[in-house]
Amino acid sequence: MTTVLIHGLGLIGSSLALAIKGAHPDVTIVGSDVRSTSLTYAQQHQIVDEVVRDFSIAAPQADVIILAGPVSVICEDLQLLGKLTLKPNVLITDVGSTKQTVLTAAKPLQIRGVTFIGGHPMAGSHKSGVTAGRADLFENAFYFLVPGLAPKAAITQLKTLLAATKVKWLTVTPKQHDRLVGQLSHLPHVIAAALVNQTQVALAESPMGLRLAAGGFKSLTRIASSDPTMWTAILTTNSAVVVAQLEAFQRALADVTTAIAAGDGESLTAFFTAAKTTRDHLGPERLGSLPNFYDVFLNIPDRPGTIAAVTQLLSEAKLNLVNIHILEIREEVDGVLQLTFGNAATHDVAVTLLQAANYQIVRKN
Ligand SMILES: NC(=O)c1ccc[n+]([C@@H]2O[C@H](COP(=O)([O-])OP(=O)(O)OC[C@H]3O[C@@H](n4cnc5c(N)ncnc54)[C@H](O)[C@@H]3O)[C@@H](O)[C@H]2O)c1
Numbered sequence: 001m002t003t004v005l006i007h008g009l010g011l012i013g014s015s016l017a018l019a020i021k022g023a024h025p026d027v028t029i030v031g032s033d034v035r036s037t038s039l040t041y042a043q044q045h046q047i048v049d050e051v052v053r054d055f056s057i058a059a060p061q062a063d064v065i066i067l068a069g070p071v072s073v074i075c076e077d078l079q080l081l082g083k084l085t086l087k088p089n090v091l092i093t094d095v096g097s098t099k100q101t102v103l104t105a106a107k108p109l110q111i112r113g114v115t116f117i118g119g120h121p122m123a124g125s126h127k128s129g130v131t132a133g134r135a136d137l138f139e140n141a142f143y144f145l146v147p148g149l150a151p152k153a154a155i156t157q158l159k160t161l162l163a164a165t166k167v168k169w170l171t172v173t174p175k176q177h178d179r180l181v182g183q184l185s186h187l188p189h190v191i192a193a194a195l196v197n198q199t200q201v202a203l204a205e206s207p208m209g210l211r212l213a214a215g216g217f218k219s220l221t222r223i224a225s226s227d228p229t230m231w232t233a234i235l236t237t238n239s240a241v242v243v244a245q246l247e248a249f250q251r252a253l254a255d256v257t258t259a260i261a262a263g264d265g266e267s268l269t270a271f272f273t274a275a276k277t278t279r280d281h282l283g284p285e286r287l288g289s290l291p292n293f294y295d296v297f298l299n300i301p302d303r304p305g306t307i308a309a310v311t312q313l314l315s316e317a318k319l320n321l322v323n324i325h326i327l328e329i330r331e332e333v334d335g336v337l338q339l340t341f342g343n344a345a346t347h348d349v350a351v352t353l354l355q356a357a358n359y360q361i362v363r364k365n
Pocket residue numbers: 007008009010011012013032033034035038068069070071073074095096097098120121122123124125126127128129130227230234
C-alpha cells in the first residue's frame with residue numbers, strides 16, 4: 001500500500017489528491033495543512049483518506065511527498081525534510097510556480113541521495129483553497145518536470161501516479177522554467193494587478209468607477225483576484241527574471257505610447273495586427289473538456305442574515321460551493337453575491353433552488 005502525503009491542501013494540492021484518488025483507489029492519501037478548516041473540509045469531502053496536523057510526523061511514513069504550499073513554504077519544507085529520517089525510497093516532488101529557488105532548497109536532500117523531482121502544473125485559477133479543488137483541473141495542461149539526476153524509475157513512478165491529471169509532461173531545467181513562466185505567468189499577474197490598482201486610483205473620483213468595467217477590463221484582469229501570499233512568494237523567488245521582463249515590457253509600452261502620441265496610425269495598425277495574429281493562433285483559454293468554474297450572481301437585500309440564508313439553502317441541498325464573494329453591499333442598497341460552483345450540474349440545481357426561493361438572479365454562466 002503506497003502512502004502519498006500532500007502538504008498544502010489548497011487548489012493544487014486538493015486537485016492532485018482528487019486526480020490520484022480517482023485512478024489509484026489503493027493509494028492512501030494523507031493531507032496536511034496549516035489550516036485546520038482545510039483539513040476538516042478535505043476529510044469530510046473524501047478528498048484525502050487521512051489528515052495530520054504535523055507534517056514532520058507524517059513525512060517519515062510516506063512513500064511519496066507532494067509539497068503544495070506557497071513556494072516559500074515549499075522551501076522551508078525541503079529544509080525540514082533534510083533533517084528527518086525518511087523512507088529509503090521516498091519520492092519527493094513539489095508543484096511550486098518557480099523552480100530555481102526550490103531546486104536550490106532541495107540540493108541538500110539530493111546530495112543525501114533522496115529523490116526530488118521538481119514539478120509545476122501550468123494550470124490553475126485565481127480561486128484558491130481546498131474548496132476550489134477539482135480532479136480535471138490539469139486536463140491537457142503542460143506539466144513541467146525538473147528531474148535533475150532522478151532515476152528513470154522515479155520519473156515513471158511520478159508520471160504513473162499523476163496519470164489521471166491527463167497533463168502533457170515537459171522536462172526543463174530550472175533556469176529555462178523560470179524564464180518561460182516569468183514571461184507567460186508572472187509578468188501577466190504583475191501587469192493585471194498594476195492595472196487594477198492604477199485604474200482604482202485613476203477613477204477614484206468617478207461615482208460609478210470600476211463598476212462600469214465590461215468584458216475587456218474584466219478578462220484582462222481576472223488573475224488580479226489571485227491569492228496575494230502565493231504571488232508574493234512567486235515574485236520574490238523569480239525577481240531577477242521578472243524585473244528584466246518588466247523592463248522589456250515598459251520599453252514596449254514606451255514604443256506604443258510614442259506611436260499614440262504622434263498619431264502614427266501605420267505603427268499602431270502594425271502593433272495591433274502583430275498581436276492579433278499571435279493571439280489568434282494561441283487557441284482557446286482552456287483545452288480541457290470543461291470551462292473552469294460556474295458562477296451565479298444574486299441580488300441580495302441589505303438585511304442581516306441574508307447571506308447565511310443563501311448558504312444554508314445550498315448546504316441543506318448538499319450543493320458544494322467553490323467560492324462565495326460579496327461584490328458590493330452598501331447600507332440600504334442591495335448587494336450582489338457571487339456564488340461559484342465547480343460543475344454545471346451543481347450550478348443548475350442551485351439556480352433552480354434559488355429561483356424557487358424567490359432570489360433574484362442577475363446573471364448566470
Ligand atoms: N493557483 C495556481 O494557479 C497555481 C498553478 C500551478 C502551481 N501553483 C503553485 O502551487 C502551490 C499552491 O498553490 P495553490 O493555488 O494551491 O494555493 P492555495 O492558496 O489554494 O493553497 C495553498 C495551501 O497551502 C497551505 N499552507 C500555507 N502555508 C502553509 C504552511 N506553512 N504549512 C502547511 N500548509 C500551508 C494553505 O493553507 C493552503 O491550503 C504554490 O506553490 C503555487 O505557486 C499554483
